[in-house]
Amino acid sequence: MTMTEAGEVLLPYAQTILGLSGSARRALSEQHVRPIRFGMTEDIAVGSLPKALELFAASYPDVSLDLTIAGSRALSEKLALGLLDVVIGDPDEVGMKPVSRWQVPLQWVASRDFRACKETPLPLVLFDTPCTWNGKMMKALDEIGRPWRRAVTTTSLSSIQSAVEAGLGVAVLLDAGTQRDRMKVLGIADGMPPAPTVEFGIFIPDAGDLSRGAIGGLWRFIADELQICEGASTKK
Numbered sequence: 001m002t003m004t005e006a007g008e009v010l011l012p013y014a015q016t017i018l019g020l021s022g023s024a025r026r027a028l029s030e031q032h033v034r035p036i037r038f039g040m041t042e043d044i045a046v047g048s049l050p051k052a053l054e055l056f057a058a059s060y061p062d063v064s065l066d067l068t069i070a071g072s073r074a075l076s077e078k079l080a081l082g083l084l085d086v087v088i089g090d091p092d093e094v095g096m097k098p099v100s101r102w103q104v105p106l107q108w109v110a111s112r113d114f115r116a117c118k119e120t121p122l123p124l125v126l127f128d129t130p131c132t133w134n135g136k137m138m139k140a141l142d143e144i145g146r147p148w149r150r151a152v153t154t155t156s157l158s159s160i161q162s163a164v165e166a167g168l169g170v171a172v173l174l175d176a177g178t179q180r181d182r183m184k185v186l187g188i189a190d191g192m193p194p195a196p197t198v199e200f201g202i203f204i205p206d207a208g209d210l211s212r213g214a215i216g217g218l219w220r221f222i223a224d225e226l227q228i229c230e231g232a233s234t235k236k
Helices: 005-031 049-059 072-080 132-143 157-165 213-225
Strands: 036-040 065-069 086-089 100-105 107-111 122-127 148-154 171-173 183-186 197-203
Touching: 036 072, 036 213, 049 065, 049 213, 072 086, 086 213, 107 157, 122 132, 122 157, 122 171, 132 148, 132 171, 132 197, 148 157, 157 171, 157 183
Parallel strands: 036 065, 036 086, 122 148
Antiparallel strands: 086 197, 100 197, 107 171, 107 183
């Protein structure tokens, strides 16, 4: 078959109409799918979290994520202003009751070649911003009478790791942030006190429901990867 002269005239208009129709459908669809605005601390963002996000993307292909990595206090401010939908952070620094909370052990870490002299103050690598971890480190050392000094203060997890790897001092990190090929974990045999534990919580405005919807699915994947067991290490 061949097109008539009128058909030749109509063809480009028909192609334009079909293209605009598809664009309109996509635009309307995108308006109804708002991304999940998810904030977390840098310590939680490292380690196995990328796997949780990969699983979430496969299970909810139509839901996008808008991730914010910041300190707990900054995340708390954004949550209060309605700029975030869900936050994982320090319950002591987020001005809201967590939907769920859990404890995680820290580890004393140093470079593999680090040797601390018990007669001199222990050099510490600390977060420069207000951080409950700093106070826990100092209190644990004070309780056993171990002298210490501020050797490095910095603002990010990556710079803490770099300072430790360079042998500049000792820090406390989560297991996921401990790079064992370049760091070692210190214990009682090294003259260190038991490492402190820290708490994390998940926060949703108006105590939202974690059991349903895309946010609930995201939380399930994160809880699995972080090995948070309901009824064991989780406290509501």
